[in-house]
Amino acid sequence: MTADSNAPVPVWTLATEDVSVPDVLGDEGMTPARLAELRTALATLAAAPIATLEAHPMSTRRDRNGGIALHAASPLAQQLSQLVTQTAKSASPTLNAASSGEVLYRMVVPAKVAAEVGKGLVRPMAAKGVAGGIRSALVNSSGVTSHAAFVPVAGKAAAAGAVGGSAATAGVAAAGAGALTVAAPLVLMAVAVGVSAHADQQRQKSIERITDLLEQLHEDKLDAERSELDGCRDAIDKATSILLDQGRLGLSLGLDSAVHAIGKAMEQTRRRLGKWQEALDKLPDGPVEVGALTKAFPGIDEDGGAFRAHLELARLVIALKRRVLVLQAVEHAQLEGGNHPFKTFIRSLKEDERRVDELESGITSVLHRLSTLEVKRSGGFLSVVVTPGEVDHLLTTAYRLRALGDGLDVGLHQADVAIEIERSRDGSLVVFPAEAA
Known part of the structure; x- marks a missing residue:
């Protein structure tokens, strides 16, 4: 649950390769529905997988029993910290979601990439009663709690570390058009931990x-x-x-x-x-x-x-x-x-x-x-x-x-996959099971 439903929320577009796409996001705020539309457009236009990453301040925590805990020195924690640090200069001060020290990151991976990761890992689970609703920590019993505008963070700052390399050591790097940030290891590790938690x-x-x-x-x-x-x-x-x-x-x-x-x-x-x-x-x-x-x-x-x-x-x-x-x-x-x-x-x-x-x-x-x-x-x-x-x-x-037929996913299409990550003040993480966005 977010601490302030009216606060602007930063969102990054993360590419797994150095690709060039039209700047469909721009730099203005957008609604969750608009972000979902643009995410679909990016997935269609780009030759390489593109994910989005949101950063929400937290006021309450989820039950951690269902997640996988990672230390602050883990590759995923380091990748997240590096991304935020390297793009801080290009972001508005009002988008400092980490000022409280506790952040809920939410990565959404396009459906066509999710299908490559495995149709059995994550099945469609649409939020009932909320058209296009944001699930899990952003939803309470009364419905969607976050109505904030999502503001793109441009990946224009020069980043330390290589684009490639192993998933444990590579960093993030700025890409060209479309304010994309090349962060293959970050996407890889988030997907790996999220689907592992789901399994x-x-x-x-x-x-x-x-x-x-x-x-x-x-x-x-x-x-x-x-x-x-x-x-x-x-x-x-x-x-x-x-x-x-x-x-x-x-x-x-x-x-x-x-x-x-x-x-x-x-x-x-x-x-x-x-x-x-x-x-x-x-x-x-x-x-x-x-x-x-x-x-x-x-x-x-x-x-x-x-x-x-x-x-x-x-x-x-x-x-x-x-x-x-x-x-x-x-x-x-x-x-x-x-x-x-x-x-x-x-x-x-x-x-x-x-x-x-x-x-x-x-x-x-x-x-x-x-x-x-x-x-x-x-x-x-x-x-x-x-x-x-x-x-x-x-x-x-x-x-x-x-x-016996209840809950079978016969004929259902693969949905976008959402992976939620709670970051504590000490930099440690809890990654929750991946689920359909």
Whole structure:
């Protein structure tokens, strides 16, 4: 939440390469709706990814449990400080959002770039009841709290540091037309931490649901599978700290054992998906008997059935795999160096991500098909005696099948991605899960 809803808010346009585009932003204030329109125009006109970064003073903090904390010496914290310092001379004194020492930064990455980062990392989540509303820390229970004008900050000052180099060491640099600031490492690190936080958020949700399911099932084999996967968290958290907080190179190799366990679980999930797809193909056209459905998908008609436990395990392994892929992509971008770290990051991520996307898409397709099934009582419609218990079971099963389709992103377009970063007085950061803008 912003401290003063009438205060002007500075906004930077950040390019990942040295590109030239028309100056569509200008230097006058603009509304959030106008900024969104111009952001779309920049994404269309520019040959390289362009993000926007806003800086809001804070009066209240969000619950930090869902974010990733980074020290003041982390690459992302240093990049933010350098950007603000190098562009301070070209900004109006009234735009000093950091005067309070605590700032909420909000980076918005264009949809076409978000799609390259991965369709499974961030799904569209439009703010309900607020057309074009700004989500999360800028929205309270009564709606949008920030009505400030956004004022562009020109990247005209000469900046220290190279444009390229590793994500840990490169700085920002001024670009030519359009008041763009070349800051590939800043965008890279913000995206990496934001999507890593998002993947861990999905992991935590899956763990909570699996725990509840296994308490009902008492399945030792599934419990051991869950424990092995959740045991990967320490190695992943350690690698996250090394790569994103300290910026060291090559130390994510400590993920070897975790990657092996996740790889085995991915193959197990693929086998289960294949069985689900085969079972669906064998079901007859038209209404399906409940008995035939539960034989193909054990426990699908129950709150804590085996099918639902397998489904949550699949979601858990996908969330873990996506987080590992982000870390590996950051490491590759750092090791390769050069002048295009963001391109290296995207390329590395896409090489390994296709199979994960295919797996998740397959699961989504199965759930969609199950949610559209019509069911009938076992024995068919011609049975004379129908007990109240059978009617209740039939209705409950139908409702549970429909619920499987809730929240599926079938046919939805990738949205712009917003990443919110809280900066404390000591320079430390908390980066919250990336979500659709």
